[in-house]
Amino acid sequence: MAKRPYHQSKSAKRQKNAAKPANDGSNEQVLLLDVKSLLSRYKKVERPAETLEEENARASPLPVHVPPERFSEIDVKISELSSTGDGLGLSSTLDHVYVVPFTIPGDFVRAKVVTYFPQAGYTLTDFIRVISPAPQRDDSLVKCPYFSKCAGCQIQMLPYELQLQHKRSIVEKAYRNFSSLTPEVIPTIGETIGSPLQYGYRTKLTPHFDGPPGSMTRKAKRDPLERKGFKTVPPIGFNLKGTRKIIDIEDCPIGTDAVREGLQRERKDIAADFAKYTKGATIFLRESTLRRPKLVANDVTVESAVHGDGEKTSTKDTGPSPDATNEISIKNDVKHTNPLRSEYIDEKTCITDQRAISTEYIDNFEFKNTAGAFFQNNNSILPKFTAYIREAILPTTQITQAKPIKYLIDAYCGSGLFTITLSSLFQSSMGIDIAGASIVAAKANATANNISNASFMTADASKLFEHVKYPPEETVVIIDPPRKGCDDPFLQQLLRFGPRRVVYVSCNVHTQARDVGVLVEGVEGCRYEIERLQGFDFFPQTGHVEGVAILARSDVAGKAE
Numbered sequence: 003m004a005k006r007p008y009h010q011s012k013s014a015k016r017q018k019n020a021a022k023p024a025n026d027g028s029n030e031q032v033l034l035l036d037v038k039s040l041l042s043r044y045k046k047v048e049r050p051a052e053t054l055e056e057e058n059a060r061a062s063p064l065p066v067h068v069p070p071e072r073f074s075e076i077d078v079k080i081s082e083l084s085s086t087g088d089g090l091g092l093s094s095t096l097d098h099v100y101v102v103p104f105t106i107p108g109d110f111v112r113a114k115v116v117t118y119f120p121q122a123g124y125t126l127t128d129f130i131r132v133i134s135p136a137p138q139r140d141d142s143l144v145k146c147p148y149f150s151k152c153a154g155c156q157i158q159m160l161p162y163e164l165q166l167q168h169k170r171s172i173v174e175k176a177y178r179n180f181s182s183l184t185p186e187v188i189p190t191i192g193e194t195i196g197s198p199l200q201y202g203y204r205t206k207l208t209p210h211f212d213g214p215p216g217s218m219t220r221k222a223k224r225d226p227l228e229r230k231g232f233k234t235v236p237p238i239g240f241n242l243k244g245t246r247k248i249i250d251i252e253d254c255p256i257g258t259d260a261v262r263e264g265l266q267r268e269r270k271d272i273a274a275d276f277a278k279y280t281k282g283a284t285i286f287l288r289e290s291t292l293r294r295p296k297l298v299a300n301d302v303t304v305e306s307a308v309h310g311d312g313e314k315t316s317t318k319d320t321g322p323s324p325d326a327t328n329e330i331s332i333k334n335d336v337k338h339t340n341p342l343r344s345e346y347i348d349e350k351t352c353i354t355d356q357r358a359i360s361t362e363y364i365d366n367f368e369f370k371n372t373a374g375a376f377f378q379n380n381n382s383i384l385p386k387f388t389a390y391i392r393e394a395i396l397p398t399t400q401i402t403q404a405k406p407i408k409y410l411i412d413a414y415c416g417s418g419l420f421t422i423t424l425s426s427l428f429q430s431s432m433g434i435d436i437a438g439a440s441i442v443a444a445k446a447n448a449t450a451n452n453i454s455n456a457s458f459m460t461a462d463a464s465k466l467f468e469h470v471k472y473p474p475e476e477t478v479v480i481i482d483p484p485r486k487g488c489d490d491p492f493l494q495q496l497l498r499f500g501p502r503r504v505v506y507v508s509c510n511v512h513t514q515a516r517d518v519g520v521l522v523e524g525v526e527g528c529r530y531e532i533e534r535l536q537g538f539d540f541f542p543q544t545g546h547v548e549g550v551a552i553l554a555r556s557d558v559a560g561k562a563e
Contacts, residue, residue: 034124040092041099076127077111078127087156100125112131156545166196168545169194197382204380208284210282214233231277252269256542258350289362387540392424404502409432409476410479411472414481422447433459479501479503481505500528530556531554532552535551
């Protein structure tokens with residue numbers, strides 16, 4: 003039986019997805035648009051119509067791209083860096099693009115062909131090595147021995163200022179490709195605000211390992227007694243770039259000190275008990291902080307606990323604690339002075355129980371959450387982030403005949419990050435979330451931070467504004483949805499409510515741009531103008547950028563006295 007061409011095998015589904023309309027903000031859609039943009043800039047000028055004799059007489063016909071064999075090696079000059087963090091290089095025929103991870107513009111590299119997408123015009127490859135580096139490439143900046151293998155980071159070899167410039171271009175392209183807006187209504191994108199920490203910043207990691215050989219057979223799935231333990235310690239870590247294969251990661255330098263030490267401890271425990279595992283597992287690692295003021299009296303430094311309840315959190319998955327204030331032994335205790343606030347000593351611990359309670363600080367605000375619940379994973383940038391939103395959320399000038407803004411609605415509020423940190427700006431604030439556990443945490447955090455003007459409620463996104471009594475012209479709505487963005491029913495009810503201002507925070511600037519386009523287009527009686535667009539680098543060394551869009555209702559925007 004003849005073998006099928008490799009681009010028609012298991013990659014068919016992915017190729018079909020790559021040809022879908024660019025509206026979901028997926029990596030495939032983002033990459034496809036970058037590929038099309040690169041190809042369009044090198045598209046050959048069409049030749050004038052020729053007679054048959056002229057065509058036959060032409061000595062050198064236009065070359066056509068011929069795909070190389072799968073797993074063959076090719077040499078590629080990288081032309082640009084895509085919004086996915088991968089390098090893009092043109093074929094010699096200038097009509098096809100090779101996608102090469104761990105590369106930057108100007109690199110001349112060797113790569114291995116993996117998957118060919120003829121309809122989309124590109125081929126995915128594996129990086130092998132640099133033949134000739136780009137002038138901006140600096141491999142001395144790489145701090146991880148697994149870089150160019152692990153799927154976690156893409157651009158450690160790029161100087162940080164250039165990383166920030168690239169992330170600004172990601173936001174620019176997102177609004178150009180996904181918003182459906184004309185360029186004149188899109189303001190200049192601000193310079194990306196960088197993270198104070200470029201390594202050692204990530205407060206949560208989830209390395210994992212697969213089950214023993216044979217653990218996924220039908221017989222083993224039906225009968226647990228058929229499952230066998232490991233004969234050797236399995237690889238524990240993250241996926242090899244472009245595959246589901248796990249590579250062994252002994253240390254991750256983007257993790258905080260507490261998380262890295264937690265990883266070492268968990269790896270030792272698994273190595274001691276590996277034969278007992280009959281299936282794979284994910285290791286949960288979350289940093290938690292106990293803050294103590296550092297007092298100086300008579301030249302003697304005195305530490306005093308902020309909280310008198312002695313609360314600590316478990317580092318092992320021992321099940322839910324019947325009393326959150328019970329003191330449980332801590333195996334990992336990394337003490338260091340907060341570099342940004344010298345009056346404190348922060349004791350960092352690593353939690354491995356997703357049901358335990360973690361504690362984080364943003365300036366003087368304290369946030370407690372169930373460790374497995376969502377909370378931003380780079381706390382070093384959160385003071386900058388919340389300060390920016392605090393400065394931008396209200397109009398900078400008085401609007402003629404407009405009432406002062408008194409109210410805040412925090413949709414997708416989670417454990418109350420924005421409701422609490424912005425509460426002093428408003429007469430009343432309301433946090434709304436679909437998850438009841440998040441609302442319980444938000445109420446507790448408001449109480450702990452002495453916030454008396456905030457309320458919280460559980461509500462489905464489709465009915466978010468049913469119980470809101472705030473007057474729209476005196477209200478700001480802040481939204482921070484998941485990566486998929488907002489669905490159309492939510493955006494339509496937001497437009498029907500018509501708040502004076504909207505702040506849209508997103509971990510996916512592509513779906514954010516799509517949704518902002520809907521709000522700018524608006525409906526009869528309510529449209530928005532974009533005041534600001536700003537990127538934040540929550541994840542240095544990666545291709546990820548967080549976006550903030552500040553919108554003002556157009557019937558009151560631009561009418562300052």
